[in-house]
Amino acid sequence: MRHLLGIEQLSRAEIEAILDRAESFAEVGRRDIKKVPTLRGRTVVTLFYESSTRTSSSFELAAKRLSADLVSVKAAGSSVDKGESLKDTVATLSAYDPAAIVIRHPYAGAAQLVAQWSEAAVVNAGDGKHEHPSQALLDLFTLRRRLDSLEGKRIWIVGDVLHSRVARSNLVAFGEMGAEVTVCGPPALIPRGIEELGCEVAHSLERLGEADVVYALRLQRERMAESFVPSLREYAARFQIDSRRLGPRQLLMHPGPVNRGVELSGEAIDSPQSLIAEQVAAGLVVRMAILYELLAAGGERPPAAGDSESRPTPIGQPA
Amino acid sequence: MRSGEGASVVLRGATVLDPVAGIEGAHDVVVRAGRIAELAVPGAAAADGAEEVEAEGLHALPAFFDPHVHLRVPGHEHKEDIETGTRAAAAGGYCGVIAMANTEPPVSTPADVEALREAAREGASVPVGFLATVTRGMEGEELTEMALLREAGALGFSDDGLPLRSARVLRRALQYQRLCGGTIALHEEDPDLSGDGVMHEGPVSAALGLAGIPSVSESTMIARDAALAGYEEGRIHVQHLSAAESVAAVRAAKATGVRISCEASPHHLCLTDDEVRSLDPARFKMNPPLRAEADRLALIEGLRDGTIDCVATDHAPHAAEEKEVPFEQAAMGVTGLETAFAALHTDLVLPGVLDLGLLVERMAGGAAPFGLERPSLAPGCEANVALCDLGAEWTVGEEGYESRSHNSWCAGRRLTGRVVMTLAAGQVAFRLRSFSLGVAS
Numbered sequence: 001m002r003h004l005l006g007i008e009q010l011s012r013a014e015i016e017a018i019l020d021r022a023e024s025f026a027e028v029g030r031r032d033i034k035k036v037p038t039l040r041g042r043t044v045v046t047l048f049y050e051s052s053t054r055t056s057s058s059f060e061l062a063a064k065r066l067s068a069d070l071v072s073v074k075a076a077g078s079s080v081d082k083g084e085s086l087k088d089t090v091a092t093l094s095a096y097d098p099a100a101i102v103i104r105h106p107y108a109g110a111a112q113l114v115a116q117w118s119e120a121a122v123v124n125a126g127d128g129k130h131e132h133p134s135q136a137l138l139d140l141f142t143l144r145r146r147l148d149s150l151e152g153k154r155i156w157i158v159g160d161v162l163h164s165r166v167a168r169s170n171l172v173a174f175g176e177m178g179a180e181v182t183v184c185g186p187p188a189l190i191p192r193g194i195e196e197l198g199c200e201v202a203h204s205l206e207r208l209g210e211a212d213v214v215y216a217l218r219l220q221r222e223r224m225a226e227s228f229v230p231s232l233r234e235y236a237a238r239f240q241i242d243s244r245r246l247g248p249r250q251l252l253m254h255p256g257p258v259n260r261g262v263e264l265s266g267e268a269i270d271s272p273q274s275l276i277a278e279q280v281a282a283g284l285v286v287r288m289a290i291l292y293e294l295l296a297a298g299g300e301r302p303p304a305a306g307d308s309e310s311r312p313t314p315i316g317q318p319a
Numbered sequence: 320m321r322s323g324e325g326a327s328v329v330l331r332g333a334t335v336l337d338p339v340a341g342i343e344g345a346h347d348v349v350v351r352a353g354r355i356a357e358l359a360v361p362g363a364a365a366a367d368g369a370e371e372v373e374a375e376g377l378h379a380l381p382a383f384f385d386p387h388v389h390l391r392v393p394g395h396e397h398k399e400d401i402e403t404g405t406r407a408a409a410a411g412g413y414c415g416v417i418a419m420a421n422t423e424p425p426v427s428t429p430a431d432v433e434a435l436r437e438a439a440r441e442g443a444s445v446p447v448g449f450l451a452t453v454t455r456g457m458e459g460e461e462l463t464e465m466a467l468l469r470e471a472g473a474l475g476f477s478d479d480g481l482p483l484r485s486a487r488v489l490r491r492a493l494q495y496q497r498l499c500g501g502t503i504a505l506h507e508e509d510p511d512l513s514g515d516g517v518m519h520e521g522p523v524s525a526a527l528g529l530a531g532i533p534s535v536s537e538s539t540m541i542a543r544d545a546a547l548a549g550y551e552e553g554r555i556h557v558q559h560l561s562a563a564e565s566v567a568a569v570r571a572a573k574a575t576g577v578r579i580s581c582e583a584s585p586h587h588l589c590l591t592d593d594e595v596r597s598l599d600p601a602r603f604k605m606n607p608p609l610r611a612e613a614d615r616l617a618l619i620e621g622l623r624d625g626t627i628d629c630v631a632t633d634h635a636p637h638a639a640e641e642k643e644v645p646f647e648q649a650a651m652g653v654t655g656l657e658t659a660f661a662a663l664h665t666d667l668v669l670p671g672v673l674d675l676g677l678l679v680e681r682m683a684g685g686a687a688p689f690g691l692e693r694p695s696l697a698p699g700c701e702a703n704v705a706l707c708d709l710g711a712e713w714t715v716g717e718e719g720y721e722s723r724s725h726n727s728w729c730a731g732r733r734l735t736g737r738v739v740m741t742l743a744a745g746q747v748a749f750r751l752r753s754f755s756l757g758v759a760s
Contacts, residue, residue, distance in 0.1 A: 087643055107645035108528055109598035128647060129528030168528050192531065193522030 001293055003115045003122040006131040007169045012176050019141050021289035021297070022282070028065075029285060038296050039068035042099040045120070047089070049075040049105045054256060054283055055125050055134070059102045062287035066296075071096060086110060090117045099295050103127075121294040132165040135255055136173035138286040142278050143213065146251060151178035154210055156202075158239060159217030159263050160189045162228070166255045167217055171199050182211070185239060188228045204238070205245055215253045216241050216263045232262055243267045251275055325353015325745035326370075330706060332361040333374035337381050337696040338676040339683075348379050350702040353745020357698055372740065374706060381694040382414030382703035382741060383660060386504070386685030387479070387558055387582060387631035389652070390416075390447070392438065393431075394423025399636040399723045401435075405444040407634070407656040407722040409749035412705030412738035414694050415686065416634075416656070417448040421480035425457045426450070429464065429471035436472050445743040448474035448689060453492050453503060459484050462492055466499040474689050477504035479558055482540060484510060489544060493553030502580075502689050504556045505544055507565070508607065512536035517647050519561075519592040519610040527595065529647065532608050538564035545572035545579055556688045557581035559633050561607035563617035570626045580688040582631035583618045585659045586728045589666040591615055600649030601642040601726045605635065619672060622681055629684030632659050636724030653728040658715055660707070662729050664736035675709075704742040711737040718752075 001014060028034060044063040048056050056072070063070045073080075073093065080089060086105070093101065094117075101118055103111050104125040111124035126132040140150075147153060155174050161167040161183045171194075174181050181199040183190060195201050208214065219235060229235045242265035246252060252264075252274045260266055269276060330348040335358060337343075347364035349357040357364060361375075390404040399407075401418075408416045418435070420426035426435065432449055439447040451473035455461045457480070465476060476492065483489045483505065492503055513536040518524050520531020541557055545568065548555045557569060560583045572579045586605065591612050594603045603609060621627040635652025642649050655662075660682060667673040683694045694703035715729040741749040 085640065085644065087640075105645065107647040110645045112598060113643075113645060128645070131528070165528055168526070191525035192520055192533075194525040196522035197526055 003111075004133050004290055004294065005111050005115060005122065005124045007133045007136045007173045007176070008131070010133070010176070015137065015140065015173070015176065018137055018286070018289050018293055019144055021292055022141050022285040025285040025288045025292075035065050035067060037067045038292060039063070039066040039099065042068050042295065043071060043096050044068040044100045044102065044291065045071045045073065045093050045096065045098040046102040046125075047073045047093065047104070048125070049080065049103075049110075050126070052104055052126070054280060055104060058283040058287050059123070059125060061284055062291055065284075065288055066291055068099070068291070071098070086113065087117055090114050094118050094120070100291060123290060123294065126165055129163055129165050129168070131169045133169050134283075134287055134290055135166050136169035137290065138279060138282040139170055139215070139253060139255075140173055140177060141282045141286050142253070142275050143251070145278070146275065147212070149178070150174060153179045153212045154182070155179045155213040155215060156182045156184055156208060156211040157215045157217065158184045158205070158241060160219050160223060160228075161185055161194065161217065162189045162191050163220065163223070164217050170215065171197055175199070184208075186229060186235070189223070208245055209247055211250055213251045213253060214241055214246060218255065218257065219259060219263050221259070236262055239263070240265060241268050243271060246271065246273060248273070253279060256280065326702065326742060326747050327351050327368065328370045328372060328742070328747070329364050329366055330372050330374040330377075330379055330704070333377055333379035333706065335379045335696060336676060336679055338680050339381070339693065340695050340697040342696055348374070348696070348704065350704070350742065350745075353702055355696060355698050355700050355702050358696070372706070376708070377739065378707045378709055379696065380412070380679050380705045380707060381683045381696050382705045382743060383412050383682040384629075384684070384686040384691070384694055385413050385416045385632050385634070385656065385659075386556070386629060386689060387584075388416045388418055388634040388656065389421070389636065390418040391636060392422060392435065397638050397723075401438050401447065402442040402444070403721060403723040404634070404636070404656070405447060406749070407654070407720065409444040409741045409743060410721045410738065411656040411658065412660050412707065412741050413445055413656060414703035414705075414741065414743035414748070415446045415448065415691070417450060417474060417685070417689060419479045420450045420452045420477060421457060425452045427452045427455050427457075427463050429467045432468055432471040432473045444748045445741075448691070450475050450477045450479075450504060452476065453478045453483060454488060457481055459488060462488070462495060465492070465495050465501065469499040469501050473501060475502040475504060475556075477506070477558070479504060479506045482506050482508040482510060486543060486547060490547050490551060493548060493551035493555075496553050500690075502554050502556050504558050506558050507537050507540040507544065509536045509540050512539070517604065517608070518595050519608045521592060521611055523592045523595055527598070529595070532606075534562035534564050534610060534614065537562050537607055538568045541565050541568040541572075545569070545577050548579060549575065549577040552578070554578045559584050559587065559607055559631065560618060560621070560627060561587050561610050561614060563614045566617045566621040566626055570621070573626065580628040581626070582629050582685060583622060583627045584631055584633045585655055585662050586653060588615065588618055588622070588630070589662055590728065595646070598646045600644070600646045602653060602728045602730055604646060604649050604651055605633070605653050606651040619667065622673065623677065627681070628688060630659060630663065630681050631685055632656050634722075636722055637726050638724060642726050653726050654720070654722050654724055655728065657721060658727060658729040658734065660705070660738065661713075661734040661736045662732075664709065665734045669735060702742045702745045705738050706740040707736060708739050709736045711735070711739070713737050
């Protein structure tokens with residue numbers, strides 16, 4: 001694996017390799033010293049053109065736990081603010097010879113362009129409404145710990161599918177792992193033709209009971225102004241996941257941040273079926289695994305000298 | 320275009336094909352002082368001091384006419400100018416083009432038109448017609464001085480690049496057209512429906528998470544404007560049809576006698592939105608967008624049955640930095656003058672989808688909607704000839720481009736069929752560099 005640009009480019013075996021690796025990092029996370037020297041002497045750049053809390057912080061912490069040198073660039077307050085193009089920004093950052101660039105960008109295909117312009121391994125941390133592969137992987141990791149396999153499981157993705165990169169990546173990822181996916185929401189928020197990605201489409205929660213997993217999406221308040229939904233009240237009445245609609249054996253997920261009382265009721269969020277906190281915890285180990293798979297496994301470059309202790313699995317050539 | 324004596328050339332033994340004039344067969348095409356003097360038995364024509372071109376195995380076609388190009392003058396000379404744009408046209412076998420008015424500033428005054436016509440006389444390789452905007456500054460509100468613009472030489476009117484949002488404004492323009500003539504060319508798009516869309520709305524936009532432009536954003540406006548043109552008995556030309564619904568709307572309007580013509584571009588006839596999966600805006604982002612296979616097939620059918628009058632490239636040059644950005648941020652448009660015939664020959668004629676004669680007819684069909692004479696190979700006509708090697712294979716972009724910009728939708732493609740020489744308005748406008756010429760006697 002040279003880059004992580006989208007779930008679409010990953011095979012089931014590659015997905016499973018990342019999840020297995022994340023499992024071994026979860027073990028490291030239970031130790032007193034949670035750091036491994038795998039990426040010592042190598043540089044990871046995070047380049048965020050959109051605000052993000054959990055994705056940026058977990059990638060940054062993942063890089064640090066792997067002992068990489070970290071450069072975090074946020075678009076606000078940087079030369080991007082002064083009108084520098086993405087291409088020029090990447091050229092500038094390439095002067096630091098980064099091993100990996102983690103990019104979040106408001107437009108589709110940005111990570112792919114960075115991969116063309118840079119020697120570094122590129123991780124797509126969300127490009128427009130296109131893909132968010134690390135989110136899909138952490139969701140798979142979270143589910144794998146609860147359900148042995150997704151084969152034949154029914155997963156409902158509910159809400160604003162049209163504006164959601166998480167919906168796109170997850171629908172492909174869940175399908176790749178053998179689940180049957182249904183997307184559900186008001187017609188204006190379900191993209192025309194989405195069923196050709198291999199999912200079913202529903203416009204009501206009537207059959208929600210058949211789902212093993214309910215994956216709710218964030219409904220941004222500005223969608224109302226754009227006439228995608230007439231009101232949050234009407235949306236909640238039809239599509240909110242609450243304790244009445246959520247069965248005791250169904251698992252509930254959400255990529256965060258949640259609009260409490262809109263797509264999810266407070267009690268659903270805090271219910272025992274909710275995996276939302278586990279998703280956040282999974283974010284760190286899965287992102288460590290992603291950086292590891294890109295930079296240390298397969299040995300595109302040998303690990304840094306002195307990298308011989310507390311490695312989760314023995315690979316590479318110790319000095 | 321540059322003035323000078325008309326050319327005298329004999330194209331020896333060319334395969335001549337001009338279906339409109341009813342000419343088909345091997346002839347010596349004799350051009351004297353810029354006019355087609357004679358179609359002689361191969362080898363029989365006297366050279367008489369004319370340049371002789373060995374054209375056996377080559378096709379002599381009526382040169383093409385493009386009613387829709389962007390020469391970017393004034394204001395965007397870093398993308399294209401009259402010289403580079405018309406060199407690209409000549410290299411593609413064109414003997415004339417019509418330049419759009421969405422420049423900076425837009426072509427809205429008689430002085431703008433006069434300055435452009437003067438610049439074309441100085442530096443163009445093929446004749447250029449200029450449209451003026453329908454509304455002042457393309458703001459969609461007040462009409463330009465249409466009659467004065469016509470007197471200054473505007474061929475017609477268009478706010479291309481933007482739709483005429485207001486039905487009232489189009490209606491007034493159609494009323495005014497009765498005074499001054501000049502076809503009104505329409506970019507049909509309902510901005511309320513296309514919104515911030517960047518590609519065709521369908522399964523591919525759903526998969527990529529890109530905002531879609533639905534087909535109905537085009538077809539509903541065509542239906543509206545055809546009704547207005549019918550009511551006011553005006554003359555409209557619909558630009559760059561992209562959707563099956565649009566072909567149906569034009570076909571219906573023609574059936575009821577509306578004075579309407581329309582065009583389709585090579586990229587819409589050859590490609591579908593599936594190409595956008597590459598997220599390459601340099602080749603695949605334009606407005607209207609590439610649509611579904613059913614739309615492409617409907618356009619081909621429209622070209623066959625005459626609903627679509629002509630091929631128009633919508634040649635839209637952009638600088639590299641306007642395309643080296645994520646898809647959603649990139650400028651709309653692709654270049655097409657240098658590859659139009661070769662691409663359509665490769666993708667539609669060679670596989671047997673479209674007859675060569677029909678393609679030749681539609682490639683020159685863009686002159687008539689603007690009141691210009693159709694290029695013809697009939698003796699007596701001004702010499703407008705595209706000499707083509709239909710077997711020549713070439714890779715687009717390998718030898719660079721005549722256009723200043725490189726955003727060709729065919730970039731890197733292998734095409735079969737190449738223009739080797741173009742005569743435009745009686746003069747040699749283009750010769751392929753590797754094309755060896757016979758020796759004048």
